[in-house]
Amino acid sequence: MPVRQARALATTLWGFLRRFETRALLIFMAAIGAVWAFFSIAEEVAEGETHAVDERLILLFRNPADLNDPIGPRNVEEAVRDITALGGFTVVTLATIVGVLAFAFHRRWRHAAVLLGTVLLAEFSSETTKALYSRPRPDIVPHGAYVYSGSFPSGHSTLSAATFLTLAVLISSLEPHRRTKALVYVLALALLVTIGVSRVYLGVHWPSDVLAGWCLGAAWAFLAWVVLRAVGGRTRG
Numbered sequence: 001m002p003v004r005q006a007r008a009l010a011t012t013l014w015g016f017l018r019r020f021e022t023r024a025l026l027i028f029m030a031a032i033g034a035v036w037a038f039f040s041i042a043e044e045v046a047e048g049e050t051h052a053v054d055e056r057l058i059l060l061f062r063n064p065a066d067l068n069d070p071i072g073p074r075n076v077e078e079a080v081r082d083i084t085a086l087g088g089f090t091v092v093t094l095a096t097i098v099g100v101l102a103f104a105f106h107r108r109w110r111h112a113a114v115l116l117g118t119v120l121l122a123e124f125s126s127e128t129t130k131a132l133y134s135r136p137r138p139d140i141v142p143h144g145a146y147v148y149s150g151s152f153p154s155g156h157s158t159l160s161a162a163t164f165l166t167l168a169v170l171i172s173s174l175e176p177h178r179r180t181k182a183l184v185y186v187l188a189l190a191l192l193v194t195i196g197v198s199r200v201y202l203g204v205h206w207p208s209d210v211l212a213g214w215c216l217g218a219a220w221a222f223l224a225w226v227v228l229r230a231v232g233g234r235t236r237g
Helices: 003-018 022-046 051-059 074-085 089-105 109-133 155-174 178-201 207-230
Strands: 066-070
Touching: 022 109, 022 207, 051 207, 066 074, 074 178, 089 109, 089 155, 109 155, 109 207, 155 178, 155 207, 178 207
Parallel strands: none
Antiparallel strands: none
16 A cells, blocks of 8 residues: 555544544443443353342242232332333334434434434344344243243343433433433433333343343443444533
8 A cells, every 4th residue: 555545544544533532432332341241141141040040039029928919019010010111112112203303303313313223223133132042031920011022131121221321312412501411311221220120020021131131222322322423413521
């Protein structure tokens, strides 16, 4: 390669790398770490190393005298079903459509594209890994919600983490006030945590399914932050 072309390539590469400050590189490393954590959990699950802990944790949400009875009164059970629906395909789809349209109306095309792309990729990765691992659903307690796919990873946990964390990232990038930004992230984290716990409470997922789903969904959200920064979407604070 001629010296002039080599210098031009080096200059272009350096210009690209300079667009990523330390925080962006740390977020990118966090995404890699989340993917590594997902596959580490998957390996432990495949070897049966998580089964004892999974059983112990799922039984914490059951009446020891009657495993058909989740802890708490009936209204708690109904509330948990309402919470788990927030991570379902219908609600996530509606939230994505509303978010994409809201960003588009404000001419935030990059934000709209990043949200749509992240959710679609999270859904694809969830369904692909479910088919790949084909883990059976928990069978030690009755299911408190309808299930029709594999157990690993939790699709509700994956989609809620990817969707609500990405929304938090996108909203935060446009919000100048730190308290509001903090509130957005706290709400997103509260949603994904309660949705994940609800899946274990209802007996439709092992805890390791939920943990893996959080890792996979968070990885997509972290990558969404990096992509937004790379394509020129400003991220505040």
